[in-house]
Amino acid sequence: MPLVITVRGEHESWHAAERGIVHLSVAIDGPDRSEVFDAAMQSSGRVHALLTQLASNDGAITRWSSDTVRVTSQRPWNNAGEQLPLVYSAAIGYIARFRDFDALALFIEYVSAVDHTTVTLVEWELTEEATRAALADARHLAVIDAYTKAREYAESVGLSEVTTTAIADPGMLADVGPGSDSAGSGARASLRMMGAPGDGGQLALKPEKISVAASVEARFHAS
Incomplete structure (x- = not known):
């Protein structure tokens, strides 16, 4: 047996790694809804323009996507238990997939200088x-x-x-x-x-x- x-x-x-995936967000808070929205759209426009250029000119980006702008409001509370005036928040998220890591580094440098913009995560993967x-x-x-x-x-x-x-x-x-x-x-x-x-x-x-x-x-x- x-x-x-x-x-x-x-x-x-x-x-x-063969691809780098950048996650970033444009986010701003303030007391005036129109000002918050306009500031978010201005910063988002700069990010959008750079991503479009990188995707179309030299192929450094294989693909990218973004959220639509989200505007929310809330009345926060302070430490004394008092409700504060209304605060508006606007946020837009982006994800960009890079094949060129030098371009990725330069992109992060650029967007780090854009108002209200934060790189939240960079991931790496194979094709x-x-x-x-x-x-x-x-x-x-x-x-x-x-x-x-x-x-x-x-x-x-x-x-x-x-x-x-x-x-x-x-x-x-x-x-x-x-x-x-x-x-x-x-x-x-x-x-x-x-x-x-x-x-x-x-x-x-x-x-x-x-x-x-x-x-x-x-x-x-x-x-």
Whole structure:
């Protein structure tokens, strides 16, 4: 009767980012609705013009999008429990996807000087094509890892013939404990910024490497 061996195979690889995604917002508060709206639209117009130029002229941006301006109002309370006069808030959000990281750095420098504008997040990712290729490679190598483990286990008890009987995503073989997802791309690496606008030098961005990982479960018969 063959020995049953059930294992998990894993593989993780690291890749240089190919796209940078900038999230930014234009936001302003004030007591006058018209002034708040006009100020938000003025700052938004400067951001919009730059994004349009980058997208059309040199292809530094692959795509971008924006919200419509949102104007809200509220009457805040002070520490004494007194309700204060009405305050109006206007906000517009933008997301821009860059292929040119130098242009991304210059864009951040520019918008940092635009009134009421804040860069809230920069993310990094691979292209869809590169992600698919990296995942396929990771899955392949995860299966090889599982087979290698099974052979080593078999050889440790004096068996030499190993036959694959099942390969599954994590959690689908009942006698293997819970594990990570079958394939996950950690394509949202954190922002690292060196320098700052106004310090006399250009802002430099250094994205973290992007992790692409796969995990499989496999069952073998050894004899």
